Amino acid sequence: MDATQSTRTRLRLHAELEDLATTRRELDNAAVAHAQAVAGLQAVQAELDATAFELERQRARVDASTRTISILRSTLRTLETFPPELLLAIFVEAAADHRNGSSWHVVDLDEAAIKIPYRLAAVCCHWRQTALCTPALWTRVQIPTPNDSIVESVEGLSRYLRLHLSLSRHAPIDISWDLALKRTDGDSATLEKNHMLEDSSLESLFAVIDPHAWRIRSLIVRTRALTFINMKKRRAVSLRTRLISLLIDLLRCPTPNLVEVAVRCTHRDRIEDEGFWQDFPQRQFPLLLPDAPQLRRLHIVDVPLFMRQGHPGLPALRSLSIEMSCSSRESELFSHTVSAAPQLDALSLNFAFPQAPSDLMVDSLPISCLELVGDALTEFANYARLSMPRLSSISLDAYILDNFTVTDAMTGSVVTLTILGDCIHFARCAVLQRFKAVEYVTIGLDGSDETDDDFLFSRLCDEAAPMWPRLCHLVLTGIENSSVDCDGVLRLVRVRARHGAANATEHTAGVQPLERVEFDQVSVPPHVAVQVKEIMGDRCTIL
Incomplete structure (x- = not known):
């Protein structure tokens, strides 16, 4: 190779080296640009995905709103038609x-x-x-x-x-x-x-x-x-x-x-x-409810809503309740009121003050339910002379028993007995014993006085002549026990259960077993209540 050819080769090599360096720089720039483009593409793709998601979400909302509007329109069309x-x-x-x-x-x-x-x-x-x-x-x-x-x-x-x-x-x-x-x-x-x-x-x-x-x-x-x-x-x-x-x-x-x-x-x-009182008796009492042929229930508390003499009558009246707590009542008006109700079935009297006994203008009352509270007995002082053949339920204040006489008719007709008030002592228990036909008894006392529960349950548990032999449902609340054992209810349940077993064996209808008892923890302490519950099961309710 001569000198001229060698020089040309060197120049060409030098040119190629410079071209390679330039190409590498451009490659590096292209790589950077590509990396930037890829990053930009990824950002755009992410933004694209986000906008696509938002688009789908808004479409879903539009679809839901459209369905709701359709339902509401359908509902409104239903309401209108x-x-x-x-x-x-x-x-x-x-x-x-x-x-x-x-x-x-x-x-x-x-x-x-x-x-x-x-x-x-x-x-x-x-x-x-x-x-x-x-x-x-x-x-x-x-x-x-x-x-x-x-x-x-x-x-x-x-x-x-x-x-x-x-x-x-x-x-x-x-x-x-x-x-x-x-x-x-x-x-x-x-x-x-x-x-x-x-x-x-x-x-x-x-x-x-x-x-x-x-x-x-x-x-x-x-x-x-x-x-x-x-x-x-x-x-x-x-x-x-x-x-x-x-x-x-x-x-x-x-x-x-x-x-x-x-x-x-x-x-x-x-x-x-x-x-x-509308100036009664100085002036004639007004004629109230002069035309009430369908009246079935009348409940009055401290209001002079009574019938006077000459009233045309209340032929459909079945329930009459009178409560006077602020003043005494005119007995004559009460008599006319009762006389005006030939179909009366339930009578409730509650007087806070003693009343003058009424001379009732009827010989009999058709009532099946009688309730006397407070000093109401003075109103019914002549009740023993009244015939009440349908009477089957009596509710009394406990202290009314002190002066209450159980007639022969009541002895055999009263099935439901309710006693409320302070206490039941020996004398009151003797009066209650006269109700021989009772089957449902409720005794609710307020504990203001001591009750002789030992005597009461001894009479109920008497083997020879028990009190209330037909008793099947007993409810007791508020009875403070004066006895030592406080087990009167337990003894009663056991004794009546024995009588029931004897009746089944001998095929007789003597003293009936208790079908249900209800009591609170005042009347029956917990340790006794547990034993009663074991015997009676679901037929025993603790109030």
Whole structure:
């Protein structure tokens, strides 16, 4: 190789080396660019995935909202096209009285039930039209106590009453009224002004109801006094009301649809009621419930809701309960009231004060249930001369037994016996022993005096002549044991079980075994209760 060719080769090699260096630099740049592009692609892919996920989520929400709207539209179409007959039946059932645990004569306002007709009418036009055209939906009238502002509250209650009375049309109505009389502190002029304002307000409410008295099916009224005046000042001022007169005026109206009435007036211990007895006997007592042929239940507490002489009668009255705790009762009016109820089945009397014995104008009473509480026995002083052939259930205050005579008829007819009160001692137990036919006995004492339980159970467990030989169900509460062993119930269960076994063997109907016993831990201590439970099993209940 000559010098010229070698030089060219070297120049070419040098050029190739420079080209290789340039190419490597470009390769490195391309690798960096590729790495950056890959990173960018990954970021874009992640963003793409995120947007795809969000897209699917929003599509799912749209689909769910579409389904919900479809369901709601379908529901609304159903509500709008629901058969009126079925809708009417549902409305009436929804507005019915579903209270549990309350006695029929107790005012127990259901605030939720008051709102039901209005809520039903607010669902849609179809429901509103059906509600407004359903009289039975508006027949339940519950009147709560007015708020602090008497005038505003009475105006609202008047509108409420007029609406229900209008929409119920001519259907029978059920009125439940919690009527509280309020007296705030102040001087005599202020008290007189409040008295006149309250009387005026009550008159306006009764003026709305009175023309519809013929429609009343159930009338449940409770009155009470809310006075914020100390006792000393109450004695110095006269707190008055005309409430009784307004009630009397309502009850003087014909009530051909009336089935039950319960009026409890508890305001008279604080607020004087003008003309409570309507000036009887100086003036003739008003004729109350002059046309109530369907009345079945009457429960009155400290209100002069009695029948006078010449009353046309209450042919359907089956239950009569009278309680007088604030004043004595006019015996003549009681006699006429009982005489006006030829089908009376249950009679309950509770008097806080001794009454003059009534000369009942009947020789017999058709009652099957009799309850005497407090000083009610003085009213029934002549009961021994009465014929009560259907009497099968008696409930007495324990201390009434001190003067109670068990007639020969009661001995064989009374099956259910309830004794409540302070105690049962030797003399009272002797009276109870006269009830030879009783099968169901409840004794509930308050523990205010000592009960001779040892004597009671010795009579019940007597082998030769046991007390209450037909007893099958015994309930005991509040009996403080005076005996040492406190095992009276256990002995009774064992003795009656032996009698039952003997009856089965000899095929006789002698002393009956106990079918069920119920007691609390006061009457039967735990160590005895366990043994009774072992014998009776599920037929023993510890209260």
